[in-house]
Amino acid sequence: MYRDGVSESQFERVLKWELLKIKEACAEFQAGYQPKITFAVVGKRHHTRLFPGNPKEADKNGNCLVGTVVDRKITHPTLNDFYLQSHYTHQGMARPSHYTILYDDIKLTTDEFQCLSNALCYNFQRTTSSVSIPSPTYYAHLICARARMYLN
Numbered sequence: 259m260y261r262d263g264v265s266e267s268q269f270e271r272v273l274k275w276e277l278l279k280i281k282e283a284c285a286e287f288q289a290g291y292q293p294k295i296t297f298a299v300v301g302k303r304h305h306t307r308l309f310p311g312n313p314k315e316a317d318k319n320g321n322c323l324v325g326t327v328v329d330r331k332i333t334h335p336t337l338n339d340f341y342l343q344s345h346y347t348h349q350g351m352a353r354p355s356h357y358t359i360l361y362d363d364i365k366l367t368t369d370e371f372q373c374l375s376n377a378l379c380y381n382f383q384r385t386t387s388s389v390s391i392p393s394p395t396y397y398a399h400l401i402c403a404r405a406r407m408y409l410n
């Protein structure tokens with residue numbers, strides 16, 4: 259499960275409250291149903307930029323190539339997090355998405371989760387190229403925007 263719009267100070271509260279409610283909803287759906295869950299926060303609003311160490315490994319705008327992952331040196335010392343540059347920018351500097359895995363029942367390796375996250379950026383129906391966040395997160399934004407229109 260990908261969650262967006264959560265600051266680092268809210269991680270513990272979101273993990274305790276939302277994960278509990280997700281598990282309760284699964285049990286309500288079917289008695290004894292306890293699916294394995296991986297809960298990750300996707301952040302876009304940060305000031306981190308990635309620069310290729312070798313100009314030959316850059317796209318025509320000087321950005322890192324699509325699919326670039328940084329999971330050491332600039333990441334949090336205790337959290338399981340990484341930066342993923344999953345989209346191409348036609349102009350300017352690309353901003354990678356920041357992923358923080360808060361809970362993991364599935365036990366994917368970090369590489370597997372990074373590959374899954376990158377792959378999910380390629381199946382957004384409104385574009386033929388990849389997007390900056392996994393498509394389920396993008397669709398959740400669209401659903402919330404539509405709901406907001408109905409409520410207002």
